[in-house]
Amino acid sequence: MPSALSISSHVVHGYVGNRAMVFPLQYAGWDVDALNTTNYSNHPGYGKFKGTKTTPDQISDLIEGLEAILNVKSDYELIITGYTPSEDALKVIFDRVSSNIYSSSSSSSSSSSSLPSSSVPLWILDPVLGDNGKLYVSEGLIPIYETILKSGYVTLITPNQFEFETLVGVKIDSSLESLKSALEKFHDKFPKIPNLVISSVSIGDKMYSVGYNKGKAFYIEVEEIDCSFSGCGDLFTALISIEIFNDNPSHELTPKVLGNVLVKLNKILQHTFESEKVKMKGAPFTNVKDLSLISSRHVLTDRTSHEHEVEYL
Amino acid sequence: MSKSLLSIQSHVVHGYVGGKAAIFPLQCQGWEVDGINTVNFSNHTGYGSFKGTSLKKQEIEDIFEGISNIGVEYNAIISGYVPNEELIASIAAYVKFMKSSSSLLYLLDPVMGDQGYLYVDKTCISQYKKLLSTKIVDIITPNQFELELLCEKKVQTVDDLKWCVNHIHKTYGVKYVVVSSLTDLEGLQSDYIYCATSTASYDNSINLFKIPIIKSYFTGVGDLFSALLLDKVYSNLQSNSYREGDKGLLVHSVNQVLTIMTKTLKLTHSLGLKAFNNDKASRSSSKVGKINDGDSMKYFELKIIQSREFFSYEGKGEYFPLELDSILQ
């Protein structure tokens, strides 16, 4: 059974952060260690919430606790990091992860030194910063994310358009040319990131998901639903993680991987949308606060591959 | 029909105890599960080392306020490991409040210890009694030791057991009592764990299930047990096979739960042993120690993920409910 360490937010009610990532991975057969960066009653999209952030010291302690009982280099196939609420928390995570999992210093004469370096876990990172032109974390996280992306430890990142633009320092102005040059800038700035997905980008009046693997870029149209969904970015990252390990020994982001994710995500969002309609008894709505993740769980175990119209840039 | 539940128990980053043992099986059974983590630890304490913190009283009250503010409602609440009396008091108040406005099923697993060893503050005992005396508990799942603590009485004989179970029904108005494990009772065979069930208003008619012991090291079993029990009782009621308070409801549900437990524990043991031996063979000077020490613990974590297909078991159960009175002539 594959194992993952997932570091993201916890909410008591609803499906964002770890609550949108852990269950899908588990249902797809993963053992998931969940390290929670927050302990909130619900997500802020409700307009009000209560609870606390996990302090950087607590995060550091929890990772230290894991290191004492596990071989963190070889016991995990995958590390996912998502919502991280503060600069210090992000620094602590990066310090711990880089020094204990990715440092090449073979000073540890423990059992793990005999393992080939290719057996270190993949790190998939969702640089959660904000959406639609607005940051929802402190600006100070941006340079820390940049440092992490330059470290060479991260295999894949899953920003949305705003996060991508913020990190790379470009704007995509809804044309393919600007997307193309933005991706070039991305590669110049972060040459050590082999895989990228921009979860959604609007080009013209359509929405696309953009994939990038070692210099090749492609995009797939997303069937847009007239509604926004809290937590879909986190679910997206979880689905990408599942799919990149699904009959895909190289763990590269291929059009097939992205295409399959989009099919599954669309089914879950459609189901969520339909459930909300029933719940709202015909009243109009523009956003859904809680994904119908549990009642669409059968989608998660679907291993069939779907044909997709893929365009290359 | 969607069904929602609030789970209040421990969280560990690694491994399967508390919420990690309970929530996934419930989600697989279609429950929308909200989760309050009473503690946030790196791993369970059986490893010999762990890191992490407990929730403070103010924090749990804030969380209750937060979820109340957005108007969430539940069909069921389950509470498990709670490390101190302050938190128990807050939980009692919240459950009481929720029950005053809706019909929900509350399962209390009064997790306090096992085999004579207490793993919460001593003051939890009286706080659980206080909670119970508000008569909000529908189902309770103590093990033998926890039953003794709640009843202030050693359970050594069948009569002791009857007295205690009856005490819980009568004093606290608990409809369904399940003693998840009895291992030390006069007249019972060793090599077996006994599980006792009793439903209020069926005077002194306790059923016993006799479960062959799997010799291994399991943690989190009680947490999985209570989650499965809640699911089975709830869904057997929903399917209208039983009416509330029927004796058959609890007997049938527990039989199903024990059947799932056995499947899960057998799988846990065999997969654990396999991985343990593999790693031992591949690492000469290793961190892999003897079975049952801190280093081998990780191999015997409940195989919750791999047991997914067991949770939907709907058969009649592979065990036989015995009448307590009849087997001890």
Ligand SMILES: Nc1ncnc2c1ncn2[C@@H]1O[C@H](COP(=O)(O)OP(=O)(O)OP(=O)(O)O)[C@@H](O)[C@H]1O
């Ligand atoms: N209205 C929608 N209709 C169809 N698909 C959608 C819609 N919203 C989101 N998606 C799907 O979800 C994926 C992730 O969405 P998005 O890019 O908005 O994530 P995000 O901004 O990171 O999310 P979050 O708001 O959780 O941070 C998109 O690739 C798309 O496939």
Ligand SMILES: Nc1ncnc2c1ncn2[C@@H]1O[C@H](COP(=O)(O)OP(=O)(O)OP(=O)(O)O)[C@@H](O)[C@H]1O
């Ligand atoms: N070694 C074992 N072999 C077979 N079944 C077991 C074993 N240990 C536990 N079980 C099963 O798990 C159930 C619950 O176990 P037990 O009562 O020991 O949990 P607990 O952790 O003591 O409970 P609590 O949560 O009340 O503290 C038992 O009824 C039995 O079905």
